[in-house]
Structure formats: C-alpha cells, structure tokens
Amino acid sequence: MKLIQRASGVMKAFAIVLSVALPLMFAVSAADARIGGGRSYGSRGSRTFSAPPVTSTAPNAARPLDRTMAQPGRPGAGAAATGGFNRRPGMGMLGGLAAGFLGAGLLGMLFGGGLFGGLGGLSSMIGLLLQIGLIYLVVRFAMSWWRRRNAPAYAGPGSGPAPGPAAQANPRSGLGFASASNAPPLEITPSDYEAFERLLGEIQTAWSNEDVNTLHTLATPEMVSYFTEDLRANDARGVVNKVSDVKLLQGDLAEAWRERTTDYATVALRYSLIDKTIERASGRVVEGSDKPQEVTDVWTFARLGGGKWELSAIQQT
Template structure:
C-alpha cells in the first residue's frame, strides 16, 4: 500500500513537471527563425549576469544568456556580478547566509517528503517535538518574505513607460518641432527609468530603431560584412554560426517589414570609455524560412508576427552604437 502511494506521488510529480516543461519545449521548437533564433545571446559588460530592469514594453524578466563569451569573474566583470553569477540561485543571494542554507535544506527535505508520500513535514518524527514544525514554518515564512522584498526592490527601478503622454522628468524627448513623431503616434520609444546614469537622447533612440531594421535586413540577406558594421564580433560570430546551419539544411530565413511598435530604455551605463544601453523593443515583422533552391515555404508565413526582446547596444567613445546582446523578454 505504501509502495502504491509512493508511486502515485512520483507519477503526480512527474505529471506536474511535464505540464510545466512541455509548453516550454513547444516554445523552443517553434522559436522564431529571425536573427538570434529566438534565444538570448551576447554580452552586457559587467552586467552580463544581471537581468536588465523590467519596463512597460517588457514587463517580464529578460531571459539569461544561453550564449555568451563573458565568463563570471573575468576582467571587466564587476565583483558583485561575477560572484552572484558564480553562486547562483535565490538561497545564495547576499544577506541570506546560513539562514538561506538552512531554509533551503528544510524546504528540500519537505519537498522530498511530498515526493515519497510522507507529506511536507513527514520527517518531523525524528525531531520528537512540535518545535521542529514551528521552526520549519518560521523559516519558510522568512524565506517568502525575503523573496518578496527582493522582488519589490528589483522592480522598484523599473518604473519605465512607453507612450505618447508624460509629464515631469519622465516625459518623452522633444525636438525643436515638439515631441518626436514616435511619441505623438504612441509607437516607437518611450523613456525608461529616469535614473539612468548615462544620458540617452533622441538621436540615440533613432539609432536603436535604425539598427533594429538594418540588422534584420542584413541577416535576411545573409550579408555578414554588413553585420560586422552593425554588431560586435561576438554577436556576428553567433549570426555566422546560425547562417551556416541554415545553409547546411538548405534553408534561408527571410525577414521583412520590420516595424518598431513600442520601446523604452531599461538601463544605460558607462564602463570606462564604453557606453551601454539596454532597450526593450516590441516590433512586428514577417518571419519565414524557405528552401534555398525552390523557395518553398518551410516555416513561418507571410503574415506579420510580433516579438518582444531586450537589445543591448555598446558604443566605444567616439564610435557609433553596435548591437552587443539580444535577450528574449
């Protein structure tokens, strides 16, 4: 009987895991073929292993990089960023210390108890006291509160908005003729957090929008030389790898009608003589893959789709902006 109950618990746990994993598997298998392949690639300087703040354009946390040449603790990486990435996980966040380790242990033991049919607190018999139950509940409450406080602090800096209206210091940038057209129409870039230490002006937003279109066009034309003028060598290496894969499969990805619908600044900062800007962008495009020889449609369609991504741009002093990272939002 106990064995049957345990097996039932294991089956239920596997079913829950599969119910969460299958949608992700479908999302990956159906990933758009546009530049970047629907993944997250590149580097954000010392903030490579820190998620950019959320914005109204991209309210969800950006995905961590699955392709990056930046290593935790490498030169140029901030100590906090490198250490945080090396530790990883919520229970290893600064300030958690021994409490985090204890809480993780109790939670792990409780989850194992659920898995094998003993209940969340099935192992309390060995403690011979109700004190064990109180201790576990107390630790779980503390962990939940710490998680909520951390989440609130993380989102406190994400008061960005995009749209045609605004007052005070967060109002949209203006030119001599009034607000930029993109703000008047409610599309294009709005301003993100007003606390960015690096000033990002109208000309910068225009450069970001231009790069969005030019990079997609160069990708569609398989123009690697052009990509070298628009993106960092790291990003071009990923694009070249993806293009080679398409060629090996006899396909070509065609992207057209790229239009920025909404965008705002997630964060901007300076490291030495290099400027960085992470920008959330929601855009529409026609994304299709065809056979290289026959032109037969393999994936995608002629109908526009929408995508939301966080693009990070880098600009050495005296140079122009280049794409240095793409993250899915």
C-alpha cells in the same frame, strides 16, 4: 488480469502523449527563425549576469543569456573576448541522457516489451509498478531540470553597478521610445534612439540577406560569431530565413551606463515583422508566413570611445 490490461492501456496512452510532448518541449526555442533564433545571447559588460529592469514595453523579466563570452567578475570581457563560448544550448549531456533513457523506455512500452523485459513486462504486477515508479521519477526529474533551466539565473544586486536614481518620465516624440522608471547615469539622446531604431531594421535586413560583412559593421564580433553560426546551420538545412517589413511599434530604455571608455544602453523593443523560412531549392515556405507578427525583445547596444552603437546582446522576454 483485466486490471493489469486496463493499466497497460493507460500506460501506453500516457507513453504516446509523452513521446509527442517531450520533443516539442525541448525544441520549443527552435520555432523562432528570426535573428537570434528565439534565444538570448551576447554580453552586457559588467551587467551580463544581472537582470535589466523591466519596462512598460517589456513588463516581463528578460531571459538570462544562454550564450556569452563574458565571465563573472571580469567586467566588459564579453565585448572584446575571442575565446570559447560559455553556453547552455539545448538539453545538455545530462538532459540528453535522461531523454534518451525515457524515450527508450517509452518505445519499449509501446511495443509491448516494457522498460525491463526481464521482469516480465506488463504481465507482472511488480514489473508494472516498477515501470510506473521509474517513469514518474524520470518525468519528475526532466520537468524539474526544465524548470531550473528556464528560471531566472541572474545574480542579485551588487553583481554590477547600481542603477541610477528615479526620475520623471520624459517621452521621446516621434521615435516610439519613452523613458523607463529609472533614469540612467548615461544620458541617451534622441539621436541615440534614432540609431537604435535604425539598427533594428538594418540588422534584420543584413541577416535576411545573409550579409555577414554588413553584420560586422552593425554588431560586436561576439554577436557576429553567433549569427554566422546560425546562418551556417540554416545553410546545412538547405533553408534561408527571410525577414521583412520590420516596424518599431514601441520602445523604451531599461538602463544605460558607462564602463571606462565603453557606453552601454539596454532597450526594450516591440516590433512587427514578416518572418518566414524558405527552402533554397524549391522556394517553398517551410516555416512562418507572409502574415506580420509582433515580437518583443530586449537589445543591448555598446559603443567604444563615443563611436557608433553596435548590437551587443539580444534577450528574449
């Protein structure tokens, strides 16, 4: 009997830890309030499902795009698409069901009912073993699903045009940009780097001001649709995300290429900013602070027919 009571105490403590840890694990991406929300979305033409090369600014692989309008085998579809989203938000139906069943079982254990009341709960050794086994399987399934969701899901070589040949480094003075190890087939000039740095600040400012009209002039329609959706979500929560003091610290080119009449450039950006979320009614800061923080993203820009660059995708590292 003492053994059963001791096992019951251990299982209840384990249940408490899981009940606290699982919601934090599944909601970790919500901690980033800046533009993009800590997620990866947008389109990169025919390379949407290919990994951009790592750079000295972003030595870790960029995350796959969680949301994109592009479709495999249709180069450039994402930039002009107007159809539905191909997204992987949150946990999904299967993950939600698993978490729901697990949560229900944990609550049952916390209140002494166990996962299966008909088996006599923790007063029965058989019931205890079944509960331990079931919790182990469910937790193992949930963790396996979580690792698969966050593992790189890029296609292998051949999913897009081959990168350009290797070239010597060519630092860009005064802009914070330097070349990557692979020279792109599309030449990126100092004026292009200036445009990328300017867009970084202007997009963050427009987001902070909730200025959708200005965002339409700085990003592709696909990206603006995502930003608008996030701004509506903030409005529903009664908060506004304020971003200020955006400063580029380091940047380099990952790759650049041309597809028919559209040019693409993917750059790694390390920058500092003040990121805080404010309650509209009271002005109280509910997330973030006035302390600057550093972040590293991989941004893809696109321009049609030699026009102006627009933001086409954001990827987290």
